[in-house]
Structures are given as structure tokens and as C-alpha cells.
Amino acid sequence: MIESDIMIIGAGPTGLFTVFEAGLLKLKCHLIDALPQPGGQCSEIYPKKPIYDIPAYPEILAGDLTEKLMEQIAPFSPGFTLGERAETLEKQEDGTFIVTTDQGTQHRAPIVAIAGGLGSFEPRKPPIDNLVQYEGKGVAYFIKNPEQYRNKHVVIAGGGDSALDWSIFLSEVAASVTLVHRRNEFRGALDSVEKVQELKNQGKIRLITPGEVVGLEGEGALSAVRVQAEQGLITLDCDAFIPLFGLAPKLGPIAHWGLEIEKNAIKVDNSLDYQTNIPGVYAIGDVNTYPGKLKLILCGFHEATLMCQSAYKRIYPERRYVMKYTTVGGVEGFDGTKKEAPKAVIKSID
Amino acid sequence: MAQDITLFITDREGKTHQVVAPTDMNMNLMEVVRAYELAPEGTIGVCGGMAMCASCQSYVESDHLLPVQSADELAMLAEAFHVKENSRLGCQLFITPDLHGLKVTLAPES
Numbered sequence: 001m002i003e004s005d006i007m008i009i010g011a012g013p014t015g016l017f018t019v020f021e022a023g024l025l026k027l028k029c030h031l032i033d034a035l036p037q038p039g040g041q042c043s044e045i046y047p048k049k050p051i052y053d054i055p056a057y058p059e060i061l062a063g064d065l066t067e068k069l070m071e072q073i074a075p076f077s078p079g080f081t082l083g084e085r086a087e088t089l090e091k092q093e094d095g096t097f098i099v100t101t102d103q104g105t106q107h108r109a110p111i112v113a114i115a116g117g118l119g120s121f122e123p124r125k126p127p128i129d130n131l132v133q134y135e136g137k138g139v140a141y142f143i144k145n146p147e148q149y150r151n152k153h154v155v156i157a158g159g160g161d162s163a164l165d166w167s168i169f170l171s172e173v174a175a176s177v178t179l180v181h182r183r184n185e186f187r188g189a190l191d192s193v194e195k196v197q198e199l200k201n202q203g204k205i206r207l208i209t210p211g212e213v214v215g216l217e218g219e220g221a222l223s224a225v226r227v228q229a230e231q232g233l234i235t236l237d238c239d240a241f242i243p244l245f246g247l248a249p250k251l252g253p254i255a256h257w258g259l260e261i262e263k264n265a266i267k268v269d270n271s272l273d274y275q276t277n278i279p280g281v282y283a284i285g286d287v288n289t290y291p292g293k294l295k296l297i298l299c300g301f302h303e304a305t306l307m308c309q310s311a312y313k314r315i316y317p318e319r320r321y322v323m324k325y326t327t328v329g330g331v332e333g334f335d336g337t338k339k340e341a342p343k344a345v346i347k348s349i350d
Numbered sequence: 351m352a353q354d355i356t357l358f359i360t361d362r363e364g365k366t367h368q369v370v371a372p373t374d375m376n377m378n379l380m381e382v383v384r385a386y387e388l389a390p391e392g393t394i395g396v397c398g399g400m401a402m403c404a405s406c407q408s409y410v411e412s413d414h415l416l417p418v419q420s421a422d423e424l425a426m427l428a429e430a431f432h433v434k435e436n437s438r439l440g441c442q443l444f445i446t447p448d449l450h451g452l453k454v455t456l457a458p459e460s
Contacts, residue, residue, distance in 0.1 A: 045402055118392055127431045127460065159429050182433075187425040245429050248396060248403065264392030289391075 002079060004030035006311055007099055007109035009086045009254070012040020014285030014300030015115035016069040021308040023076030024326065027315070028334065030079035030107060032086045032099065034120035039066035041117060044247060055298060065297075075333025081105050085120045089257045089281070097280065111280055111311040114266060115300070116287040118249035126157065126243050130216050138222025139241050149174045155225050155236060157181065157213050158244035164192040166244065171204045178206040178236060180213055180227055216241065265289035273310030274303045280314060282307045355450040361388045362456050371445045379454065380406035380440035393459050399441035404430035406440035407457035414452050416443065431460040
């Protein structure tokens with residue numbers, strides 16, 4: 001059981017900044033995210049895109065913003081459960097909550113802060129009639145263990161980095177790799193595109209462009225895919241079909257936690273502290289909704305700040321506390337580090 | 351004040367809405383759909399309008415002369431689903447006076 005004061009669901013910019021505001025109040029945080037790396041949409045969808053409305057940063061790349069936030073929260077030693085999706089929320093008799101992930105990891109905290117953005121990222125599945133029927137029987141949307149493709153005939157579909165990178169990787173492992181994409185142009189790192197070109201020239205990757213996988217065949221397990229190609233419909237014998245069309249966020253299990261949902265988002269009390277209809281459970285950032293809501297990173301930061309003050313009062317109802325400026329109090333990390341403004345030197349004049 | 355234009359947008363349930371959109375706010379078709387709440391939040395404009403998700407894919411049904419597709423839009427459409435000859439990404443169609451009377455249908459959610 002992983003214990004913390006605030007359990008944050010979602011490690012995007014809002015979730016990450018929550019660690020800082022909580023840290024100033026000596027509250028320890030643990031973050032859970034379905035993605036294998038922190039940053040949420042900023043790292044998964046647009047790491048190389050500039051953001052222009054972060055106060056005091058006239059321009060910052062989304063990937064750099066993530067790195068800066070990680071640096072800012074490092075003194076507060078946050079814990080991370082990455083690559084696991086928060087599946088269930090259970091309230092305990094002592095008032096704490098237990099959140100369990102899809103892989104069974106359990107977390108307990110008196111406060112839950114849902115900073116889940118638009119939801120957890122799930123693979124975009126192409127609209128092929130019997131696709132779902134072959135899931136786990138030849139069809140996969142992630143490659144967890146490349147070894148399982150050793151000496152297998154693999155068909156990959158997609159035109160981005162993951163389709164290119166996995167084609168390159170599996171060309172060394174699999175018996176054959178066929179990459180199917182709807183056009184000749186790929187949008188991936190130039191190195192990867194050139195490498196696939198080279199492997200194609202060497203006969204190590206078969207490229208079908210323009211082409212589209214439109215059907216699957218097999219008794220029980222997958223044994224072939226049907227590809228609509230320039231020369232017409234062709235059938236390719238294969239053991240595995242891996243469609244890699246990126247990820248899209250879905251609200252997912254959070255929608256069934258008994259929270260009040262409106263417009264695909266969690267309703268919160270914005271006049272006070274962004275608490276949901278379940279006391280002790282807050283929702284901040286893009287995942288919440290209230291009158292006048294704007295899905296902006298800077299609004300998420302504000303919401304996280306107010307939410308942490310409220311969380312402190314919930315955890316320590318008997319204590320009186322007023323917010324302290326970092327310029328005055330400095331930043332005292334849980335790792336023993338301390339940052340503070342240098343003391344003014346007072347000198348007398350004789 | 352700059353001219354407003356009229357658009358005809360058919361939602362995913364097949365209902366057509368006649369809406370008015372400003373031409374001086376640097377808005378795009380995806381944002382007009384959101385402003386009028388013609389598709390549920392979270393199912394359109396997921397990437398915010400960067401041509402990176404295709405959740406705003408729309409079929410253009412009138413014969414308006416449209417701006418040429420950028421490399422980003424073409425690449426995204428090549429990885430989108432339910433794509434037709436007249437598919438465009440709503441976030442890449444900016445509301446200009448030339449688009450007055452435009453007729454579009456939102457592609458299914460994928």
C-alpha cells in the first residue's frame with residue numbers, strides 16, 4: 001500500500017504543480033498516471049509545441065514546461081505510479097480513500113486530487129469490424145514485450161513515430177514486418193523515416209503505401225489481414241496486427257466513481273475549493289467544470305493552489321494557518337534542501 | 351464591426367444547425383462547433399486545434415473554395431478514421447467571409 005497525504009490522479013502540469021503547493025504545506029504527494037512518463041498531454045501529444053500563455057514565459061515548449069515543473073517539485077520528493085490507470089476509488093471507514101490501478105497497485109490517502117485532464121490516454125482503434133474479437137489473439141495496440149514477436153509475421157499500421165520505430169525494432173526480431181500506411185509520407189523523426197527507407201531497400205521491411213488494413217481473418221487467432229492497396233484488395237498472412245494510430249484521452253473509470261459529471265467533466269465547487277460532491281475528493285485542471293470554466297494550464301495552477309489550502313484544513317481541522325509567501329519562507333524540501341532569499345546585509349555608517 | 355457569416359453544420363446525430371460566426375476573431379470551424387455546443391465537450395477539439403487528433407474531422411458538402419491543406423492536416427487525415435474525399439479538419443478551416451454559407455457534417459467520433 002502506497003501512502004501519502006494527497007493522492008494525485010494525473011501527472012500533467014496541474015497534477016505536477018499540486019506537488020509544489022502541497023509541499024509548501026508539508027503535505028506529501030503521490031501521483032498516478034496511465035502514461036509511462038509525467039507531463040500528460042504536454043509530453044504525450046505536443047512536447048515540441050510552444051505555449052504562449054504561461055505567465056512570465058513569453059514562450060515555452062510543452063516538453064520544457066514539464067521538465068521545469070519536475071525540477072520545481074523535486075525537493076518535495078513526489079512518488080509516481082506511472083503506466084497504470086486509476087481504476088477504482090473506495091472510501092474507508094476512517095475517512096481515507098484507496099485508489100487501485102488496473103495493475104492492482106493500491107494507494108491510500110486522506111485526500112484525492114483528480115487532475116486527470118481529458119481522461120486517461122487509450123489507443124485509437126481503427127474502425128475494422130472484427131478488430132475487438134482478435135484483441136489478445138494477434139491484435140495489440142501496445143508492444144509490451146517485443147520478444148513475443150520473435151519469428152512471427154507482423155503487420156503494423158500507422159504513419160507516426162511509434163509505427164516507424166516499432167517497424168524498425170521488430171525488423172530485427174520478427175520473421176517479417178509489413179508497414180501499412182494510407183500515404184507515402186510519414187510524419188516521424190527524420191532519422192526514423194530514413195531508417196525505414198533503408199530497411200525497405202534491404203528487403204527487411206515491406207512497405208504498403210498507400211494502403212489500409214480493412215479486414216481481419218482467422219479461426220480463433222488472427223491468421224491474415226486484408227489490405228486495400230493501390231493494386232486492389234490483397235490478403236497478407238500474418239500472426240500479429242499492431243495498429244499504432246496514437247492515443248486519445250477518455251474519461252474512463254473515473255466516470256463511475258460516483259462523482260457528479262457534466263459535459264464529460266467533474267462538477268466542482270469553484271466558489272470555495274474545487275471539491276467534488278464527495279468530500280475529500282477534489283478535481284482540478286481540465287478534468288473539472290464549473291460556470292465560466294476555462295481549460296487552461298494557468299487556471300489549473302490556480303485551482304491546485306486553492307485546493308491544497310483546503311486539503312490542509314481537512315487534514316488538520318484544529319490547526320490555524322495562513323498562507324506564506326515563498327519569498328518570505330523560502331522552499332524547504334522533504335529531501336533536506338532549502339532555498340531561501342539571501343538575508344539583507346545591514347551596515348552601519350560611521 | 352467585421353462581417354459575420356452563416357454556416358450550416360450537421361451534428362453527429364444528423365441534425366442541421368444554422369449558426370452565425372464572427373470573421374474577426376481568428377476562429378476556426380472546430381471552435382464554432384464548440385461555441386454552439388454542437389458536439390459534447392471532450393469529443394471535439396481534443397488537441398486544442400493543433401491538427402493532432404482529428405476529433406474535429408468534418409465533411410465539407412458545399413463547393414466553397416477552401417484553403418489548401420497544410421502538411422500537418424494531410425498527415426493527420428492520413429491517420430484518421432472514416433476519412434472521405436471531402437474530409438477536412440475543422441480546426442484548420444478559419445472563419446473568413448469566403449466561407450459564408452458553408453455546409454459541413456461532423457464525422458463520427460472515433
